[in-house]
Amino acid sequence: MTQNNRLSSGGRIDRSQPLTFTFNGKQYQGFKGDTVASALLANGVDIVGRSFKYSRPRGVIAAGAEEPNAILQMGATEATQVPNVRATQQELFDGLVCQVTNGWPSAEFDVMGLVGKAGGSFMPPGFYYKTFMYPQSMWDTYEKCIRKAAGLGRSPRENDPDIYDHINQHVDVMIVGGGAAGLAAALSASRSGARVILADEQAELGGSLLHASESIDGRPASEWAAEVIAQLEACDNVQLLPRSTVNGYHDHNFLTIHQRCTDHLLDCAPIGQARQRMHRVRAKWVVLATGAHERPLVFANNDVPGCMLASAVTTYIKRYSVVPGERLVLMTTNDSAYQAAFDWAESGRFVVAIVDTRAHPGGDVIDEANRRGLKVIAGSAVIEVKGSKRVTGVSVSAINQLGDKALGPVKHLTCDTVASSGGWSPAVHLSCHTGSRPVWRDDVIGFVPGNSQQKQLTAGAINGTAALSTCLQEGFQAGREAAINAGFDTVPSISLPKVDERHIGAAMALFHIPHSKPTSRAPKQFVDFQTDVTAAGIEIATREGYESIEHVKRYTAMGFGTDQGKLGNINGMAIAAKSMNKTIPETGTTIFRPNYTPVTFGAVAGRHCGELFDPKRYSAMHSWHLKNGALFEDVGLWKRPWYFPQAGESMQESLNRECKAAREGVAILDASTLGKIDIQGKDAREFLGRIYTNAWAKLAIGKCRYGLMCGEDGMVFDDGVTACLADDHFVMTTTTGGAARVLEWLELYHQTEWPEMEVYFNTVTDQWSTMTISGPNSRKLLSELTGDIDLSRDAFKFMDWHEGTVAGVPARVFRISFTGELSFEVNVPANYGLYVWEKVFEHGAKYNLTPYGTETMHILRAEKGFIIAGQDTDGSVTPIDLGMDWCVSNQKPYSYIGKRGMNREDCLRKNRKQLVGLKTKRSDVVIPEGSQAVADPNEPVPMTMLGHITSSYYSACLGRSIAMGMIRDGFERMGQTVYYPQPDGSVIEAEICSPIFLDPKGERQNV
Amino acid sequence: MSDVTNVEASSPVQAGEQAAKPQVAVMNLLAGEGPRADSPLAHAELGAIAKQSDAKGGVCLQELKLLGHLVLRGDPNNQSFVAGVTKVLGVALPAALKTEVIGELSVHWVSPDEWLLIMPAKQAFQLERELRAELTGHYAIVNVSGGQTVLRLTGPDVDKVLCKSTPYDVHERNFPVGKVVTSVFAKSQAVISRSGEEAWDLVVRRSFADYLWLWLQDASAEYGLQIKG
Secondary structure, X not given: OOOOOEOOOOOOOEEEEEEEEEEOOEEEEEEEOOEHHHHHHHOOOOOOEEOOOOOOEEOOXXXXXXXXXXXXXXXXXXXXXXXXXXOOOOEOOOOEEEEEOOOOOOOOOOHHHHHHHOOHHHOOOOHHHHHHOOOHHHHHHHHHHHHHHHOOOOOOOOOOOOEXXXXXXEEEEEEEOOOHHHHHHHHHHXXXXXXXXXXXXXXXXXHHHHOOOOEEOOEEHHHHHHHHHHHHHOOOOEEEEOOEEEEEEEHHHXXXXXXXXXXXXXXXXXXXXXXXXXXXXXXXXXXXXXXXXXXOOXXXXXXOOOEEEHHHHHHHHHHHOEOOOOEEEEEEOOOOOHHHHHHHHHOOOEEEEEEEOOOOOOHHHHHHHHHHOOOEEEOEEEEEEEOXXXXXXXXXXXXXXXXXXXXXXXXXXXXXXXXXXXXXXXXOHHHHXXXXXXXXXXXXXXXXXXXXXXXXXXXXXXXXXXXXXXXXXXXXXXXXXXXXXXXXXXXOOOOOOOEEOOOOOOOOOOOEOOOOOOOOOOOOEEEEOOOOEEHHHHHHHHHOOOOOHHHHHHHHOOOOOOOOOOOOHHHHHHHHHHHOOOOHHHHOOOOOOOOOOOOOHHHHHOOOOHHHOOOOEOOOOXXXXXXXXXXXXXXXXXXXXXXXXXXXXXXXXXXXXXXHHHHHOOEEEEOOOOEEEEEEOOOHHHHHHHHEOOOOOOOOOOEEEEEEEEOOOOOEEEEEEEEEEEOOEEEEEEOOOOHHHHHHHHHHHXXXXXXXXXXXXXXXXXXXXXXXXXXXXXXXXXXXXXOOOOOOOOOOOOOEEEEEEEOOEEXXXXXXOOOOOOEEEEEEEHHHHHHHHHHHHHHHHHHOOEEEOHHHHHHHHHHOOOOOOOOOOOOOOOOOOOOOHHHOXXXXXXXXXXXXXXXXXXXXXXXXXXXXXXXXXXXXOOOOOOOEEEOOOOOOOOOOXXXXXXXXXXXXXXXXXXXXXXXXXXXXXXXXEEEEEOXXXXXXXXXXXXXXXXXXXXXXXXO | OOOOOOOOOOOOOOOOOOOOOOOOOOOOOOOOXXXXXXXXXXXXXXXXXXXXXXXXXXXXXXXXXXXXXXXXXXXXXXXXXXXXXXXXXXXXXXXXXXXXEEOOXXXXXXXXXXXXXXXXXXXXXXXXXXXXXXXXXXXXXXXXXXXXXXXXXXXXXXXXXXXXXXXXXXXOOOOOOOEEEEEEEOOEEEEEEEEEXXXXXXXXXXXXXXXXHHHHHHHHHHHOEEEEO
16 A cells, blocks of 8 residues: 655645545555545556457546546445546545446456457447447347446446535626636626636636646745635635536526535535535626646557646646656647656656657747756657556657658657647537537637627636736636626726746647558557547548548547547547548537536436425325325325225225215315316406306306316316306316416416406415315215305205305305215315314214215216316317217307317217217226227227227226226217227227216205 | 405495496405414424424524415506505505515515515405405405415525525525515425515415425525524
8 A cells, every 4th residue: 555656745635634545446545635546646556447449458647527537436335326437536535435437347357358459340430330239129238238348337226325406596707617717707806796606626726726837926826826715715705616517508698517515525425415516507797717628649559558648747746746657758749748747857757758749849848858858859759659558668750740640760768658748628618508619720729619699708728828827817807807797897907917937839730640550550549538439430430421520429439428528529520620631620529518527316306306306285184184094196296185095995995985985974075186266357257258168157146167178279178166256256166287277278368368358367276175075964964064054955056155154164165066966065264174174074973974085086976977187088079079068158259268179170070089988798897097999809900999998997886897988989889889908818898878877867966 | 254245246336436346255264263273384383393493503494374365466557456555555565576564564566466465364354355445446355364374584594595495596686675576496486575684484385385394494404494483
């Protein structure tokens, strides 16, 4: 457990806090401040995974979000498993457990490696598509193998113990990126008083300032950064969010930020704390200061562990005090990468050579290299790496000035680390999320943000700006401008600090290093490490006719990995362009889409999971139902009692008991969930006439009426009873699930079609508790609870309503019936719902008052042939199809919604499906709902289907099964037999009959 | 108590007045002393929790239960409606997004033709009658006292709980004391009003009250939730 690559001093780690962690089952040590990647490098771990297709050993390449190889499976327990964690971004904590994701069964020895070693010709680009797509039926099997071998990580098999949440934020200025430009922007925006959020994906704000060689105002850049951060922290109007990746930039300046709150502390968040938080930010103005990613160069065997980005070498040395090798060869097309060699040398390790592809590099760095006595080989390139599990050396050759030909002679250098830099690609990802396309700039040798429709500014390296002083200047300017644009007048400008920086020489536009052999014959030159896309593969793709970069991407899988090709895409585009003799801007980029880095499902879900996944709505009597053993059914968001089983009862036995109680004694239903809409205004009655299919002009005060509601197409969508409370006052009931939709429907027509009508609609669903007392003893029971309502047959007729008190509580009582029995629906203000319900039971005991739920309600109404909108209707059924022409009035002076629709030719034709009753030949067989009817059970498949079962139950009162269903031309087929073939091969035979199975004259409810 | 069916039907219409009295059924929805009334969160037994709850929480929750709630609908451009309401309430109807408080009565703007009047339960029927006696023409009043409840949230961390719950901007620059909005709240909705620097009221529907109570407990957990009985 020695950290051979750790320097004894320097860096931003805390050597007083050693941490122990486990990688691939082995324990290692690191320090507080390390990332998993820096700790692995400190311990000399070279291999962190195996590659996707060829299973080649891979090591850490980068030091940030762009890392393609060090993608780990993390978690100390099954429940805390997290797949696809970037080791370069995961901070180390004590007890961290991780392992390689890819490289099954182990990264050191790999069965897939044999395929890779055998050479690329077995697995050309498009291999997976060509090999595994056919036959289609085998795809499930292939997918499992590919996923396992390719290493896409795995999700935990146990419930995640952590919580994740969401928070909404509103700011004047949102700054993305906490490097030089971002800090400068935050500082100047903050001075205006604007509300500012600064988010950065790293643990520490400061970006490259944390390891920069430049000085600001005569001090190390990191000190300037610390001072600015302290100033910002002191501002009430500024919120600093480290460890927070802005992953999505959506329309209307809406941004999603994934904050990792405790991922750096423990395997599992401390109790009461959210592990991760999704910030949903609405910003007036956005400043993108997202920086740039260094591009590696593409050369033969450039994936052997020990090949790294030049800037990553600097980062590991300066921030983590880790030198990831002994002997360095640096290859570069530009000045900035020289810093890696300087830092390496300063660490006391050997710089073998700086190989500069430029024939005549200028710039201050050349002088410095000379001063330091470092060997610079100009006009040359590392054309090939030697080694398999670690770099052992490189081949260096002179190249031509265009950079497309190796001129030789080839020299061998011994080294264990190859750092490369092809320049910097601005991190334009977010700027492209809202549809803007990036623009190529030859001077930058990269894509910069294009014009945006968003209220957005950019600052720093995202613009291709290299000099620190200019980054700071752009940051100050952008922050100030954003605050002014957001409406802040007084924004003091900040004077630019003095930056001591080098003169930068011109860079060379080079992406793909030539080999002495043609690309197709040379050892693999990797472009996208995570998906194993090579320069040769891209050339094959273009040769096979994939000319659009989007097609090249899909054919080769370039950019398909969890890293989304941050490292390789621009190189790939350049290689595609070159092989098609096009320019890079002509070839263009693929589209950048959210999310910038992977987001956990936990953070996406937030607290909308488990108990809080969806609201549960309860009636005022819910606690009683719970106490009395109800089982519940979901109806919309409501929890409705389904049935009330007694000890030892089967469901059917409960239903039989509940049904008989309603028919022979007295039973009670909690009907509070039905939608209730209060309608007031002088045009209320006329409005009802237009909304319902039947007539409302003559409904007297004190009376109720059933109504059907249709869409414009004439198809039934809701029904219910509406009572006339006064001439200008009605109360409408709707189905439980349809309540909100009906209210919207009324508002829609009122607000858009008939705004001149004087009527107001208000929901009173929650205001009233409703209990339906049904059965021959219901009058007797209710009479014990009310003194001021005359319940006698003549004083309180069927379809009347009366006001009075029930159990001393103001009530509206409706004599309506969904069971076909004598039935009273008692409505009391919901604050008294439970009280009245309890009182009804106190008095009901002697009548054996039986509570019933939705299932019994369904059976009782089906015995009577009453429909349930949404069960017996499906949006294709007119009132006529339901046999409910009695509920359609064509005498109304003004039309009603659905009239024209239901009178279309197709709705009037013969032979439509119609709602009928069905009696099975065997009375104990209940036809499954949804069963399809056929006339001839022996007809070969495909059979001619006549309709289907919509409702089907066993009726205890009738001693047989009953069903309702749609049958083509059903009204004309009374008495005929139809057949319902079942999945098990059996056939249920049934006779078509009236859907009214019980009491067709309605005598029971008129007692 | 049963002031049945049409108290207004027989009210005389003043001579020369064009607009008629609407014919509506008005009833006193408050029972006498006998029957027990249960608020929408009665089952949560907040009173019992209050006795043992953390006194140092960053969020304090109290149900202002069993108040009188009247929905008032009308056209704010109708002078006689506005004048009539002002006369009865003693305060002008608040403009968009504003709350007016006068004594025990608070009046919340809800939408361009809707206000929510909250007062002690016993005053609701009286106020409805006074308004109906004064108003003519097209308007509506609905007593929804049983259909909703008020959750009062106070404390230094309430704003953070609100940020977790609603996409509306609750920062003091956008949401000063005296403002009210009806907006999304978790997966339900609430009438959200700010009654003080650190004091907020949520008016929530009865059937959603339990869900929102669970939500608020969860969202407040990290700040410490104190319950006031």
